[in-house]
Every structure is written in C-alpha cells, then in structure tokens.
Amino acid sequence: MASPLKITLFFFSIFTIFFISPITSKLHPLDSLSPSEFLLVRAIVTQSYPTTHTNSPSTLVVIGVDQKTRELIVDLSIRSIVSDKLYGGLGYPLLTIEEQEGAVDLTLKYEPFLASIKRRGLNISEVTCSTQTIGWYGKVKTTRELKIICFYLNGTINMYVRPIEGMTIVVDIEQMKISEFVDRAVPPMPKATGTDYRASKITPPFGPRFNAAPPTPPGQKSFEFDGNVVSWANWKFHLGFDARVGPVISQASFYDADKKKYRQIMYRSFISELFVPYQDPTEECVVDGYYAGQDGKPVKVQDVMCIFERHSGDVMWRHTEAELRDQKIREARPDISLVVRMVATVGNYDYVLDWEFKPTGSIKFGVGLTGVLEVKAVPYTNTDEIKEEIYGTLVTDNTIGVNHDHFLTYHLDLDVDGDANSFVKTHLITKRVKDKNIPRKSYWNFEHEIVKTESDAQIQLGLNSPELLVVNPNKKTKPGNTVGYRLVPGSAVGPLLATDDYPQIRGAFTNYNVWVTPYNKSEKWAGGRYVDQSRGDDTLAVWTEKNRNIENKDIVVWYTMGFHHVPCQEDFPMMPTLSGGFELKPTNFFEYSPVLKTVPPQHLSWGNCTN
The missing domain is CATH 2.70.98.20 (Copper amine oxidase, catalytic domain)
Structure with a gap:
C-alpha cells in the first residue's frame, strides 16, 4: 500500500494574496481576494488534494506534495482547478510563518543547543531566536532548509544588538529536524546597558521634546475611497x-x-x-488586509x-x-x-x-x-x-x-x-x-x-x-x-x-x-x-x-x-x-x-x- 501523501501548502499569488478592506463595498476588477474567496479557493484545492492544509488566490496556488512544488491555477467563477503543473526548476516557495515558528520551537528544545547555552552561562528563559534563509553557495543539490540565529535579552528588548555568536544551526523544514548544529566558540556577549529604545526605559539626560503636528479635524479628509x-x-x-x-x-x-x-x-x-x-564572509487613514x-x-x-x-x-x-x-x-x-x-x-x-x-x-x-x-x-x-x-x-x-x-x-x-x-x-x-x-x-x-x-x-x-x-x-x-x-x-x-x-x-x-x-x-x-x-x-x-x-x-x-x-x-x-x-x-x-x-x-x- 502506498504511503499517504504528505502535503504542505505554500500560498503564492501574483497580485491577489491580500484583500484590502474597502471603505465602500464597490468591487473592482483589480481587487484582491475577499476572506470568503480565500475560503472558496481552499475548498476547491482540498477537493483535489484532500490532505492539503492551505490555500491561495484565484490566480495561482502553490502547494508542496511529497517535497515537490505544484502550481495550481484556480478559476473561482467555475469553482475548479484549471491548471495543475509540477514545478521542476530550482529554488523553493516562500517560507510560511508557521514553518519559521516551528523551526524556532524545535531549536529551543534541542538538547545540544541547550547545553551550549548553559556552557555560555546564559539563562535559557532570556534567549530568543529568529530565522534566516540560507542562500545558495554553489551546492549542486539543496534541501528546503533555514538558518536559526539566537539572541540574549537579559536587560534589553533590543535583541539584535546581543547576538549569541559561535553557533551554526540549520533546520530541515521538510523533515522538521535539526540538520546541522556546530558550536565553534564562545565570543564575548555585548552589553545590554543603554540599548533599550522604549521611551519608558530611556534615562536622563533626555533629548529635546518636539510638538506634534495638529491632527486633521474630523470630517475634513481630502481624499476619497470608492471601493x-x-x-x-x-x-x-x-x-x-x-x-x-x-x-x-x-x-x-x-x-x-x-x-x-x-x-x-x-x-x-x-x-x-x-x-x-x-x-x-564569515492623522491618517489606515487600511486592513487579509492573506492566506x-x-x-x-x-x-x-x-x-x-x-x-x-x-x-x-x-x-x-x-x-x-x-x-x-x-x-x-x-x-x-x-x-x-x-x-x-x-x-x-x-x-x-x-x-x-x-x-x-x-x-x-x-x-x-x-x-x-x-x-x-x-x-x-x-x-x-x-x-x-x-x-x-x-x-x-x-x-x-x-x-x-x-x-x-x-x-x-x-x-x-x-x-x-x-x-x-x-x-x-x-x-x-x-x-x-x-x-x-x-x-x-x-x-x-x-x-x-x-x-x-x-x-x-x-x-x-x-x-x-x-x-x-x-x-x-x-x-x-x-x-x-x-x-x-x-x-x-x-x-x-x-x-x-x-x-x-x-x-x-x-x-x-x-x-x-x-x-x-x-x-x-x-x-x-x-x-x-x-x-x-x-x-x-x-x-x-x-x-x-x-x-x-x-x-x-x-x-x-x-x-x-x-x-x-x-x-x-x-x-x-x-x-x-x-x-x-x-x-x-x-x-x-x-x-x-x-x-x-x-x-x-x-x-x-x-x-x-x-
């Protein structure tokens, strides 16, 4: 019996990923998908790929099937997939937020990483991590991976000024496992003093205080929305x-x-x-949006x-x-x-x-x-x-x-x-x-x-x-x-x-x-x-x-x-x-x-x- 398909959906669209919440309900041919249309696309895709758990707009949907990328074109007017092609080129679809968060969570529970943090004398509760794409440096064959970089808070929320150096951490996204971990050295940790930029944390002497511009009176907005x-x-x-x-x-x-x-x-x-x-080598009008x-x-x-x-x-x-x-x-x-x-x-x-x-x-x-x-x-x-x-x-x-x-x-x-x-x-x-x-x-x-x-x-x-x-x-x-x-x-x-x-x-x-x-x-x-x-x-x-x-x-x-x-x-x-x-x-x-x-x-x- 064949193993069930492992499907992960990576949404991608030309210009219809986001829906702008219009001031009026008037529709326009260039409008992005509405929330209900996102759900419709999702339903259409899952009919053809029942184990899929993601979607995209009416133009182009990108999904991953058994670690391969497929490009689907969905026609909402007939509620059907009108094109389904296997992408055979190089490069990978966009990383999803869920994948990046999953890679960080995996790292923060990885025993060799925890041992390295302890060896540096750092408190794991003050450690936070982020993700980076790994680029390409001539390898013939690549896998879908990302790099983890970590920082130490402990006295500041300005995490980027306190990198935890000396470690290389790579996560295989398809397998969701640590594919590379190297702890090379223990460089000094930059100090936290004076790096917190929040107004409530700034200490004297203070800089000048400026007056704010007067707000636009209610009802005097000079531009208009029609959809x-x-x-x-x-x-x-x-x-x-x-x-x-x-x-x-x-x-x-x-x-x-x-x-x-x-x-x-x-x-x-x-x-x-x-x-x-x-x-x-080593005063304003704000607009909401939706994405899949x-x-x-x-x-x-x-x-x-x-x-x-x-x-x-x-x-x-x-x-x-x-x-x-x-x-x-x-x-x-x-x-x-x-x-x-x-x-x-x-x-x-x-x-x-x-x-x-x-x-x-x-x-x-x-x-x-x-x-x-x-x-x-x-x-x-x-x-x-x-x-x-x-x-x-x-x-x-x-x-x-x-x-x-x-x-x-x-x-x-x-x-x-x-x-x-x-x-x-x-x-x-x-x-x-x-x-x-x-x-x-x-x-x-x-x-x-x-x-x-x-x-x-x-x-x-x-x-x-x-x-x-x-x-x-x-x-x-x-x-x-x-x-x-x-x-x-x-x-x-x-x-x-x-x-x-x-x-x-x-x-x-x-x-x-x-x-x-x-x-x-x-x-x-x-x-x-x-x-x-x-x-x-x-x-x-x-x-x-x-x-x-x-x-x-x-x-x-x-x-x-x-x-x-x-x-x-x-x-x-x-x-x-x-x-x-x-x-x-x-x-x-x-x-x-x-x-x-x-x-x-x-x-x-x-x-x-x-x-």
Whole structure:
C-alpha cells in the first residue's frame, strides 16, 4: 500500500494574496481576494488534494506534495482547478510563518543547543531566536532548509544588538529536524546597558521634546475611497496589497482639466525585490488586509497601510515680481501631497516605503531605512586593539556594525497616455561655438536617442548619465513635443561584489540601475518567482538576454535604488532614518503647468520663509 501523501501548502499569488478592506463595498476588477474567496479557493484545492492544509488566490496556488512544488491555477467563477503543473526548476516557495515558528520551537528544545547555552552561562528563559534563509553557495543539490540565529535579552528588548555568536544551526523544514548544529566558540556577549529604545526605559539626560503636528479635524479628509480606488486632487488610482511585495498601485491616472478627461500614466507599480548583502564572509487613514495562512484560511492584518495628506512646508511654486515697482506682486502655493505608506519590518531593519502623489503630476517613491544594525560580537573594546579585517565599524564595546548594502528594485509598468510607449535617452552634449562673431566658446544642447532593444536600455547611472524618459510616440502636444514622463533617479549606487560571487549571481538584477523590458505577465519578480535558495537562473538579468524589441511597445521600467552602508556610532543602538528615493515627473505631458491654477488655501501665513 502506498504511503499517504504528505502535503504542505505554500500560498503564492501574483497580485491577489491580500484583500484590502474597502471603505465602500464597490468591487473592482483589480481587487484582491475577499476572506470568503480565500475560503472558496481552499475548498476547491482540498477537493483535489484532500490532505492539503492551505490555500491561495484565484490566480495561482502553490502547494508542496511529497517535497515537490505544484502550481495550481484556480478559476473561482467555475469553482475548479484549471491548471495543475509540477514545478521542476530550482529554488523553493516562500517560507510560511508557521514553518519559521516551528523551526524556532524545535531549536529551543534541542538538547545540544541547550547545553551550549548553559556552557555560555546564559539563562535559557532570556534567549530568543529568529530565522534566516540560507542562500545558495554553489551546492549542486539543496534541501528546503533555514538558518536559526539566537539572541540574549537579559536587560534589553533590543535583541539584535546581543547576538549569541559561535553557533551554526540549520533546520530541515521538510523533515522538521535539526540538520546541522556546530558550536565553534564562545565570543564575548555585548552589553545590554543603554540599548533599550522604549521611551519608558530611556534615562536622563533626555533629548529635546518636539510638538506634534495638529491632527486633521474630523470630517475634513481630502481624499476619497470608492471601493479600493483612491481619488485625491487630480489623481485617481487603485490601491492593492500583496503579501510578497507590499502596496500595489494600479491604474494611476491624472485628470487633465483642459482635455476634460483622466489620462493614463502608470498601469501598475510595486517593489519587485529587496537584496541586502552583508559584507562579513564569515492623522491618517489606515487600511486592513487579509492573506492566506498555512491552513488556507484568511488571516487579518490590521492597519497594514496608511494614507495621509502631507503638508511639508515646502513651496510648490513661488515668484516675486520685483521689477514692477509700483505694484507688490508675490504669489506662492504650498506643496501638498498624498502619501501611501507601508512600514515593512524585515528582521532587524524597518523599511518605510512611500508612494507620494503630487498635484504637479509627479509621483515620488521614497524609502527610509531605520531599525537596528546587524552586529557581530568581537573581543575588542577599542580600535587600537584591532589587528585584523573586521568587515565593519566598532560601534561600542565588543560590537561590530557590519558593512552591508540595500537594493530595492521597483517594477514600473508605465502606460503614458496609452500602453504603446518607447524608452528615450536624452544625451546632454557640450558643443563648440563655430560663429567667430560670438564671444562665447561653448554651449550645451541635447539629442534624443530612441532605444530599440533591451540591451541598449541597461543603464549604470553616473556623472554623465543621460536623462531618461518614457514617451508615447503616438501622442503630441500642441507645439509638437512627444508626451512623456521622466525618470529622475536618486543617488547612483551599484553593487561592489564580484560578478561571480554567489550572492551577486542571484542578485544580478542590481548590475544595472535601469532596465526596460516588454511587458510579460510572468516577469514580475526581478529575483525570480522562487527566491529561496535560487541560483540566478530566473532573474531580470536572464530574461533580458533575449534582447527583445521595446520600441513603441507596452514596456516595463525596472529601477534599482541602492545604499552602501558603512555603520557609524550614531547608528547604534537605534539607527536614525536613512532616506533615498526617485521620481516620475511629467515631461511635455501637459500643455502648461498643471498647478498654475491651484487655488491657494485660506488664511495662509508663512512669513518670509516661503510666502
């Protein structure tokens, strides 16, 4: 008799994992699954796989059957599985919360681990553990495993600053057993004093106290929800959520008062990938969401995102006409924007992710990095003692803040006034003056280059980088300019790892800051669909080897924002926010400034700062 199937379900979906609790009940084609639909999918899957205990959305369900990955497509309209395929590639599905918690519980009961804790003189009741994926470093065959890292509290809740070093713990998830345990050494334990960041635990001398911004009066919210469609000023967009990528902004359009219609700008945008290689080789409106748990039932996440109007105190536009001496002319408009924000906590780091919509037609994408440094325990208390390479900065006694990078890759499916778009490089060129009657020697001008193929669109940003535009070659303004949007990059940061290093093979999508591909519904995650222990064979870098045509096509722009972080003492024990971002800015999209006729707010008084 054959043994019964051992089935574990790992949910996975393209854009329908999360359900946003709408302010109204109006439905939209891009809405995520509702709790009742999650339960329906679960019922459909369990009919075909009776011992399965998990589910996913109406597009794609991933389950594990006898340690093999199956991809199911479920059609809710006919309540049936319409596709069932065995995945034969490399890499594994996402780790579930239940699996990670189970691996931690297993470790905390493992006798060799308990003996190592005792040998270090630590109290097991003050030990807490977390999980990490193990990556891939050239092994031909891999198993579905994760790594356990442990910390010691005992006087602080800032666990990440007190790592229990010297142990390697690996858990086989499929068998739920410890597959590797090595206790190498007993390094010193960093101190707990002064590391607790809770306001109730901070001791004098205190820093300054700041006044809070006045709350928005009840009933004066300036944006509206129609189901999951948000309207604010001239903007309208659909707000979704995905358990893998976070906020998903779809069908962003801007109302053009002169043309008396909404014009398309962006079909969909989201953060496709986060790559963080470490350099040690050794008043607001909040929105709830739902995702499918390991048992397939909907799990509610409260306040998963927030939407708020930002009054920054900056100037949207301003001018004083000083030459008309008989008149006092001074006009200014305040800079106000609508922000969609999610804060994602990934281990020790917190990522503040903003999508900021501006009345000018611009969209700003912001990232704030904060939280707790990744640290390593060492025997040193002063830099004079260090005679070896330490891969970071000594930030306090016995504690190294490890050098590392952050790379965030955005998937920007732009539809600028339609879905047939082209990518243009605008080169700024210095030219010599040829007319001898002109005293000037030089000037600069620009030349447009319409990019034909994917390889020509791969750009490493630098001092002499061209301006980058997505244009609709089929639409012109009255003066004859091609309508478009400009990608305004942030700081130019690229990878410093060798291209043959295993982390960089898997993270090859960071080799360029900008890529452009023709739209393909299967190309959504720059690191591949199955990232856990992947080998870099299903990434943006591999897809673009086809060198497909991208002229006058439905195209996707991929932008990678990067940070090189050399830790300093001011980053410890709680890191002040490090910010970065980029912008999509209208360029010959409107006939004139879309904020010229903005009505100034009443009772505005800025003094001489901005008025």
